[in-house]
Amino acid sequence: xxxxxxxxxxxxxxxxxxxxxxxxxxxxxxxxxxxxxxxxxxxxxxxxxxxxxxxxxxxxxxxxxxxxxxxxxxxxxxxxxxxxxxxxxxxxxxxxxxxxxxxxxxxxxxxxxxxxxxxxxxxxxxxxxxxxxxxxxxxxxxxxxxxxxxxxxxxxxxxxxxxxxxxxxxxxxxxxxxxxxxxxxxxxxxxxxxxxxxxxxxxxxxxxxxxxxxxxxxxxxxxxxxxxxxxxxxxxxxxxxxxxxxxxxxxxxxxxxxxxxxxxxxxxxxxxxxxxxxxxxxxxxxxxxxxxxxxxxxxxxxxxxxxxxxxxxxxxxxxxxxxxxxxxxx
Amino acid sequence: xxxxxxxxxxxxxxxxxxxxxxxxxxxxxxxxxxxxxxxxxxxxxxxxxxxxxxxxxxxxxxxxxxxxxxxxxxxxxxxxxxxxxxxxxxxxxxxxxxxxxxxxxxxxxxxxxxxxxxxxxxxxxxxxxxxxxxxxxxxxxxxxxxxxxxxxxxxxxxxxxxxxxxxxxxxxxxxxxxxxxxxxxxxxxxxxxxxxxxxxxxxxxxxxxxxxxxxxxxxxxxxxxxxxxxxxxxxxxxxxxxxxxxxxxxxxxxxxxxxxxxxxxxxxxxxxxxxxxxxxxxxxxxxxxxxxxxxxxxxxxxxxxxxxxxxxxxxxxxxxxxxxxxxxxx
Numbered sequence: 001x002x003x004x005x006x007x008x009x010x011x012x013x014x015x016x017x018x019x020x021x022x023x024x025x026x027x028x029x030x031x032x033x034x035x036x037x038x039x040x041x042x043x044x045x046x047x048x049x050x051x052x053x054x055x056x057x058x059x060x061x062x063x064x065x066x067x068x069x070x071x072x073x074x075x076x077x078x079x080x081x082x083x084x085x086x087x088x089x090x091x092x093x094x095x096x097x098x099x100x101x102x103x104x105x106x107x108x109x110x111x112x113x114x115x116x117x118x119x120x121x122x123x124x125x126x127x128x129x130x131x132x133x134x135x136x137x138x139x140x141x142x143x144x145x146x147x148x149x150x151x152x153x154x155x156x157x158x159x160x161x162x163x164x165x166x167x168x169x170x171x172x173x174x175x176x177x178x179x180x181x182x183x184x185x186x187x188x189x190x191x192x193x194x195x196x197x198x199x200x201x202x203x204x205x206x207x208x209x210x211x212x213x214x215x216x217x218x219x220x221x222x223x224x225x226x227x228x229x230x231x232x233x234x235x236x237x238x239x240x241x242x243x244x245x246x247x248x249x250x251x252x253x254x255x256x257x258x259x260x261x262x263x264x265x266x267x268x269x270x271x272x273x274x275x276x277x278x279x280x281x282x283x284x285x286x287x288x289x290x291x292x293x294x295x296x297x298x299x300x301x302x303x304x305x306x307x308x309x310x311x312x313x314x315x316x317x318x319x320x321x322x323x324x325x326x327x328x329x330x
Numbered sequence: 331x332x333x334x335x336x337x338x339x340x341x342x343x344x345x346x347x348x349x350x351x352x353x354x355x356x357x358x359x360x361x362x363x364x365x366x367x368x369x370x371x372x373x374x375x376x377x378x379x380x381x382x383x384x385x386x387x388x389x390x391x392x393x394x395x396x397x398x399x400x401x402x403x404x405x406x407x408x409x410x411x412x413x414x415x416x417x418x419x420x421x422x423x424x425x426x427x428x429x430x431x432x433x434x435x436x437x438x439x440x441x442x443x444x445x446x447x448x449x450x451x452x453x454x455x456x457x458x459x460x461x462x463x464x465x466x467x468x469x470x471x472x473x474x475x476x477x478x479x480x481x482x483x484x485x486x487x488x489x490x491x492x493x494x495x496x497x498x499x500x501x502x503x504x505x506x507x508x509x510x511x512x513x514x515x516x517x518x519x520x521x522x523x524x525x526x527x528x529x530x531x532x533x534x535x536x537x538x539x540x541x542x543x544x545x546x547x548x549x550x551x552x553x554x555x556x557x558x559x560x561x562x563x564x565x566x567x568x569x570x571x572x573x574x575x576x577x578x579x580x581x582x583x584x585x586x587x588x589x590x591x592x593x594x595x596x597x598x599x600x601x602x603x604x605x606x607x608x609x610x611x612x613x614x615x616x617x618x619x620x621x622x623x624x625x626x627x628x629x630x631x632x633x634x635x636x637x638x639x640x641x642x643x644x645x646x647x648x649x650x651x652x653x654x655x656x657x658x659x660x
Contacts, residue, residue, distance in 0.1 A: 028363055032381075037386055041452055115610075119368065178358070317613055318613065324657050
């Protein structure tokens with residue numbers, strides 16, 4: 001097994017800028033930041049949407065995977081990458097490996113989002129379904145990597161952060177940014193790399209933008225870890241697989257601990273309603289995790305009023321079956 | 331009434347580049363060009379999607395409206411813009427007028443897409459529903475403009491073309507373009523400004539890219555005008571309001587006549603199926619007109635095989651009611 005990289009300091013702004021340079025030409029960046037007249041009216045705020053699903057796998061995580069694979073490509077020519085994922089991280093690693101000519105194996109929990117699994121296979125990854133939840137698949141991935149001498153990529157792998165953080169740089173950069181005077185960004189939290197990217201970029205730029213994370217009340221491990229200041233495990237029963245974990249993650253929680261401005265929990269039901277609200281009022285399709293920021297905004301609308309807000313639409317990999325269900329019950 | 335501008339030569343590449351400069355900073359451009367692994371597999375081609383819905387009104391037409399309003403702003407301070415629209419053009423003029431501090435009135439046919447009408451009102455336009463079809467609303471708009479001394483903006487207004495053409499420039503520019511070696515682009519045709527933009531840009535750049543237009547077989551006036559080499563009227567019974575007209579348009583047909591490489595007709599049913607196909611396999615929401623290029627690609631798949639194809643997803647302003655219908659009948 002290739003050892004997990006020693007604990008590195010989280011990336012600074014120079015490293016994030018270097019990642020932006022590395023991703024240019026490999027991905028369609030920047031993703032659009034689109035002002036929403038309808039959501040602005042509904043929330044009585046200046047609401048813009050960061051369309052992080054606008055890439056070949058439909059999820060922000062591709063930024064992290066493509067940067068990581070580029071950094072490791074030379075040393076992994078004869079081995080490759082192994083990871084575990086509920087879906088989008090796995091697609092990211094599969095696509096990134098293909099782009100850089102590397103092999104990839106992805107372990108997913110049984111019953112994982114079939115669109116995401118089909119996508120990983122299409123992108124050339126070896127996909128194995130193992131265990132009932134993410135943590136089971138992850139244990140299997142670790143074992144597999146050890147047996148084969150392949151590079152295991154944790155979902156909170158530090159080397160994913162510079163790439164993921166480029167989304168925040170696109171918005172907050174004081175010179176070339178899409179909206180440097182953003183006052184508040186709301187970002188969904190699974191393993192936490194997305195929220196970390198916003199925190200590290202804000203810090204590196206000296207920007208004033210508040211960063212809130214959001215998670216499902218049906219899988220609050222990340223939230224509770226942050227509130228308690230230590231890693232905790234919690235039941236994971238959310239239908240929003242993009243924010244579904246049973247534990248907080250060391251690397252990302254260490255970044256978020258004293259820096260995240262707030263962390264909201266929203267009910268799965270409110271997330272599903274936000275999927276429909278985005279379809280109806282912004283005419284955009286997102287997956288459940290991608291709608292969590294709007295659910296949080298609705299829940300905290302008193303605190304948004306009059307402010308310049310960015311909602312991060314992190315991914316769009318919803319199935320037709322999910323969509324039909326949410327539209328029927330709306 | 332402000333007279334219709336005298337016939338001008340269609341814009342050349344310098345004018346299109348000037349428009350791109352004028353739009354920079356006013357709209358989130360370039361819109362992404364996103365490679366689709368799933369559609370590429372299904373069509374056995376290299377398929378990329380131009381996300382022209384990624385702006386505040388959810389439709390490509392905003393490029394044309396914002397450029398036009400900027401050009402006319404000084405002379406129209408005390409009067410304003412009048413237009414007729416089945417929806418997206420009207421939203422474009424409403425948004426563009428607001429951006430440049432101008433008044434706007436938009437005439438729509440009765441029963442127009444309620445999302446689009448609500449959007450125009452939200453953007454500050456005076457909206458009047460008049461007549462059963464587009465042509466009735468258009469006659470009322472002309473009369474209104476004459477009475478009030480306002481500037482009537484036809485849907486095939488030449489001054490819309492430079493702005494609209496910037497989408498093609500973003501893709502085909504040999505230096506900064508997203509995919510200069512695109513071999514074929516398929517674009518939906520209503521009044522025709524979108525298709526003209528691709529034709530004029532290709533010509534100005536000396537690019538080799540083929541341009542195909544697509545229209546509904548249930549409203550073939552543009553198609554038939556092009557085939558016959560003269561303006562003709564045809565029944566307009568399509569449910570795809572973004573490509574619904576009962577006549578060909580002089581200005582755009584003159585550009586398309588000897589230059590468009592092909593023009594396909596697809597059934598409304600195939601367009602609705604393509605809306606669902608894009609939801610399921612690209613995880614993107616588009617309106618009917620925006621799905622017409624995929625319907626055309628499916629119909630002509632033998633001719634696409636192995637080629638680098640761009641499908642222009644022109645807009646996303648579909649209603650929940652439409653979406654429920656298409657998902658139920660799929």
